[in-house]
Amino acid sequence: MSNSRNHALIDRYFEEFEASAQSLELHHSRAIQDELRAHLAEILPLDASDDEIADAIEQLGTPAQILSGEIKAITPQIQRSAVVALWLIVRIVGWLLVGINVVQMIIGAILNLSGSQFPPGWYWIGMFIGLVFGGGFLILGYWGRHRTRRD
């Protein structure tokens, strides 16, 4: 037997609410639903008639009405999240470039100090890396030194 807590109208109302609240985080959706259920539980007697329940639901408002302000409020949050994500990507790429640069400098410094022979093809690799990242200039430096010594 159904009462005002588990009436079919109320069940259908909350099914509709869940469908409308899909863009909300689950715990916020649940918190709002708990409050709506507590609201209905307080204003409806346990043996409420279908008409009383329908009237209470009407006064409560449709899920779309209740959530209309929320969906609009979420949009700027999504935009803010996109900016935060973009900034994070820029920072990761930035640090990656710094890391690559430092590694190249170290490699360049080791090669320069070791004075080992360097294949001529590395000039172009050094040139390319040097154009894209500053650290490649150290490899070019090594190449220059190597050429000078050979000449």
Added chain:
Amino acid sequence: MTGLSERDAQLSRGVLGPCILALLTQGPRYGLQLVRELEAVGGLLTTQGTIYPLLDRLEQSHYVKSSLRADRGQPKRFYKLSGDGEAELERFREQWATFNRSVSTLLATGTRPKEDNL
């Protein structure tokens, strides 16, 4: 009283949060209490359920704190104004005073308010 027009709904949307904060200066309230008080003021609630997402958002913003308490046997979520909420309410009061003066002057006279009145 509910069932406001779309224009009323738009007008009330921006002020409902601060009005809830103002009601909470009188002490903790639970949802239905706030609904009843706002309905008594009139012209603020489009539907009774409107305040629940708003209360959730006020809590997310740390303007209110909530806790479950038993009230006549039923557990109810009571909302209490926080320090941040008081500060936000004070900011809104100042904004509202300026906004109200500006719009009232403009609507009444069709001219913009004088600088020294702002």
